[in-house]
Amino acid sequence: MILKNADIFDSEFALRRADVRVEDGKIAEIGENLNGGEEHDLSGCVILPGFIDIHIHGCGGADFSDALPDTLETMSRTLASFGVTSFCPASMTLPYDRIEKAFENAAGYLGKECGAYIHGINMEGPFISPAKKGAQAEEYIIAPDYDTFARLNAVCPVKLVDVAPEMPGALEFAEQASKVCTVSAAHTTATYEQAKAGYEHGFSHVTHLFNAMVGLGSREAGTVGAVMDSSTVTAELICDGIHISAPTLRIAFRILGEDRIAVISDATMAAGLEDGEYTLGGQRVIKKGAVRLPDGTLAGSAANLFDEFNNLLHFGIPLRSALKAVTINPARIIGADKTTGSIAVGKSADLLIVSDDFSHINNVIIKGKQFSAQ
Numbered sequence: 001m002i003l004k005n006a007d008i009f010d011s012e013f014a015l016r017r018a019d020v021r022v023e024d025g026k027i028a029e030i031g032e033n034l035n036g037g038e039e040h041d042l043s044g045c046v047i048l049p050g051f052i053d054i055h056i057h058g059c060g061g062a063d064f065s066d067a068l069p070d071t072l073e074t075m076s077r078t079l080a081s082f083g084v085t086s087f088c089p090a091s092m093t094l095p096y097d098r099i100e101k102a103f104e105n106a107a108g109y110l111g112k113e114c115g116a117y118i119h120g121i122n123m124e125g126p127f128i129s130p131a132k133k134g135a136q137a138e139e140y141i142i143a144p145d146y147d148t149f150a151r152l153n154a155v156c157p158v159k160l161v162d163v164a165p166e167m168p169g170a171l172e173f174a175e176q177a178s179k180v181c182t183v184s185a186a187h188t189t190a191t192y193e194q195a196k197a198g199y200e201h202g203f204s205h206v207t208h209l210f211n212a213m214v215g216l217g218s219r220e221a222g223t224v225g226a227v228m229d230s231s232t233v234t235a236e237l238i239c240d241g242i243h244i245s246a247p248t249l250r251i252a253f254r255i256l257g258e259d260r261i262a263v264i265s266d267a268t269m270a271a272g273l274e275d276g277e278y279t280l281g282g283q284r285v286i287k288k289g290a291v292r293l294p295d296g297t298l299a300g301s302a303a304n305l306f307d308e309f310n311n312l313l314h315f316g317i318p319l320r321s322a323l324k325a326v327t328i329n330p331a332r333i334i335g336a337d338k339t340t341g342s343i344a345v346g347k348s349a350d351l352l353i354v355s356d357d358f359s360h361i362n363n364v365i366i367k368g369k370q371f372s373a374q
Contacts (some may be wrong), residue, residue: 001368002034006042006353009049011344013320013328020047022349025368030345042353045362049327049342050085050350051305054160054262054334055122055207055236057090057280058269059304064089065098065281067105073114078272080115080371082304083361085350086340087116088159090266092281093125093136096148100155107156115371119336120159120181123152124207127173128187129164134212135280135299136187144173153180159334162186162207165198178202182333184236187212188223195226199233205333208266209235209252210244211298228255234333236264237325239311240303242290246315258321262330263308268300306361313358 003020010016010030021029021037058064060078062071072089079087089106091099103121110118125136127144142148144163152158158181163170165185174183185198186207191214195203206213206227214222227233235256239249243266253261265271270278270287278285285291285299293299305326312322331341340348349368354361364371 002037002039003047003351003353004034004039004041006045006047007356008047008343009323011342013324013342015046020343020351022365022368025349027343027345027347027349030343044356045353046356046358047343048323048352048354050340050352050364050366051083051309051326052119052330052336052341053079053084053087053265053267053305054119054330055090055124055264056087056267057092057300059265059267059271061269061273061278063269063279063281064106065092065094065102066279067098067101071105072109072118076113076115076117078115079304080364080366082272083306083352083354083364084116084304085352085364085366086119086336088119088122088334090122090124093128093133093138093140094281095140099126100152103152103155110156115366117366119334120157121152122160122162123149123158124162124186127161127163127167127170129167129189131189132164132187132212134187135283135285135293135297137281137283143168144170146173146176149173149177157181160184160205160207163203164188165190165203166194171197171201174198174202176202178204182335185213185223189214190223190226192221192223192226192229195223196229199226199230204233206233206235208238208243208264210248211238232260234260234262234329236262238266238301238303239263239308239315240265240301241311243298243301249312249315250317253317253321258318258324259329261321261325262333263305263312263322263325264330265303265305265308266300267303270302271304273302310358319358
């Protein structure tokens, strides 16, 4: 298959006119005037790398933690319709057996995806702070425990594990777990000093920056300040216009730069559905624009990466920065950047074909196959 006459963002994220040859699920050649085989004229279109959501709890009426037979098929299809070609389903703070069941469900679905494919798990909880639990269930929070993590990782690979750095044993846990996956500071009351200590012991990432953590203040820099004072720590941002204001997003991009931010949805089963009542990890949530617990606490989102990408453009974030934040940056954070995340020869043909103003998805290609919602 040859995709012809489109503008593409190449491996350096420079926009140029080129054809793309796809063979055996991979990008085989990029150049001008390619021919031979099945050709698709994409004049007036732009080819983007497929989007990667490394933190999503559910969408389209499915919740990863419910571990139902059709949960991941629903998520896979729904995400592909949003331009997401791969993802990390995120667990919740629940009893061990329920977390394990969700992991088993994911392991059984690997390689069988009908749309977006799974890289591995984002293990959000149970190693978090009760004081910053957000929509997580406090009764199931435990101190960081490597044996628990290792048992779950043996069921289905963990790509991110979320931990409050100030919890007892967190630094020792991070030193071990960081050899297996990315360790992220999350749902935390960590001071600047505690967060910085975490970064010196294996933490390298922060979950949904600004949310469920200590903010940047004049006399206490907090968890947020520790991220911004680092030159290497990466951060997730929820860019739905609800979790973080547009000016704050612009400040974050200006300070962290174009290589350290991953846009996430943190979506719940309500994503893609009408306002109403849904569940998140068994808890009742209400979608009315935002998704909240009955007490008003924000509980994930109803967002998707394509809408968030367009939000960023509307908020004044440079196109290159916004695009890297939904493609190569999340790929790099989970160690998948050698196989996906950019348009380069040898990488998986995970591609998003959009209108020239980036407002409309025309087609989605995943591992070289055109996605069909049917």
